[in-house]
Amino acid sequence: xxxxxxxxxxxxxxxxxxxxxxxxxxxxxxxxxxxxxxxxxxxxxxxxxxxxxxxxxxxxxxxxxxxxxxxxxxxxxxxxxxxxxxxxxxxxxxxxxxxxxxxxxxxxxxxxxxxxxxxxxxxxxxxxxxxxxxxxxxxxxxxxxxxxxxxxxxxxxxxxxxxxxxxxxxxxxxxxxxxxxxxxxxxxxxxxxxxxxxxxxxxxxxxxxxxxxxxxxxxxxxxxxxxxxxxxxxxxxxxxxxxxxxxxxxxxxxxxxxxxxxxxxxxxxxxxxxxxxxxxxxxxxxxxxxxxxxxxxxxx
Numbered sequence: 001x002x003x004x005x006x007x008x009x010x011x012x013x014x015x016x017x018x019x020x021x022x023x024x025x026x027x028x029x030x031x032x033x034x035x036x037x038x039x040x041x042x043x044x045x046x047x048x049x050x051x052x053x054x055x056x057x058x059x060x061x062x063x064x065x066x067x068x069x070x071x072x073x074x075x076x077x078x079x080x081x082x083x084x085x086x087x088x089x090x091x092x093x094x095x096x097x098x099x100x101x102x103x104x105x106x107x108x109x110x111x112x113x114x115x116x117x118x119x120x121x122x123x124x125x126x127x128x129x130x131x132x133x134x135x136x137x138x139x140x141x142x143x144x145x146x147x148x149x150x151x152x153x154x155x156x157x158x159x160x161x162x163x164x165x166x167x168x169x170x171x172x173x174x175x176x177x178x179x180x181x182x183x184x185x186x187x188x189x190x191x192x193x194x195x196x197x198x199x200x201x202x203x204x205x206x207x208x209x210x211x212x213x214x215x216x217x218x219x220x221x222x223x224x225x226x227x228x229x230x231x232x233x234x235x236x237x238x239x240x241x242x243x244x245x246x247x248x249x250x251x252x253x254x255x256x257x258x259x260x261x262x263x264x265x266x267x268x269x270x271x272x273x274x275x276x277x278x279x280x281x282x283x284x285x286x287x288x289x290x291x292x293x294x295x296x297x298x299x300x
Contacts, residue, residue, distance in 0.1 A: 152191045159173075229272055
């Protein structure tokens with residue numbers, strides 16, 4: 001049960017002038033006093049509830065009786081989106097990682113703290129509905145150790161899902177193929193449908209499968225040569241991209257990237273002085289900026 005149910009109960013007791021406290025909350029929902037106190041602190045700090053402890057009644061009341069809880073109802077689909085994003089943010093391991101993980105913890109509290117098996121280094125800012133559905137079904141299959149049937153690349157396969165992971169900002173499924181007994185890697189955006197069956201499998205047995213040639217190959221990154229507006233903190237990354245000092249000039253860096261569109265998007269918002277190379281990247285950035293200017297002029 002999520003803490004929202006407990007908060008609504010606590011709110012109702014206050015409105016009935018019953019002066020609830022952490023002990024009453026803990027006993028009613030069979031949780032620890034510490035968890036109950038966290039719920040009360042959440043009401044006070046996050047929901048801005050004007051709680052006032054009344055020593056005479058050993059419980060709480062609202063200092064402002066006009067206060068109402070914000071809308072706490074959330075559909076299951078909305079919770080699934082937040083669970084997905086919470087897991088992606090929770091795996092972020094670049095600049096400002098602590099702040100990003102705090103966002104993940106906040107999202108997780110709204111969903112009742114239900115974990116999903118998903119490993120990724122980059123935060124996801126877009127949640128494609130079909131990809132979301134695929135991730136959630138496969139996450140359930142992995143957690144419950146259930147056999148799944150998938151349609152991928154024109155194939156209908158019976159697989160034993162083992163883990164979800166991200167590689168170069170693309171999501172993958174690693175699974176043991178029920179036919180060949182080998183480990184295979186599938187891109188999630190190429191999986192057309194997933195059906196989780198009632199049959200179970202042994203993960204330890206599945207992981208003894210042989211590696212498959214279809215695993216994503218390690219490829220070399222592209223490198224951009226940039227004169228930055230200021231030296232990046234620590235000198236090893238620039239806003240999450242690997243960066244190396246390029247010359248005696250302390251502001252010229254070689255910055256590695258894998259996805260061209262993502263890096264171009266970043267260049268349109270980040271602070272830098274000059275893009276020194278490569279030439280093809282300068283051409284693409286110029287074309288993108290020209291397209292934006294053209295659309296602005298057209299709108300005007």
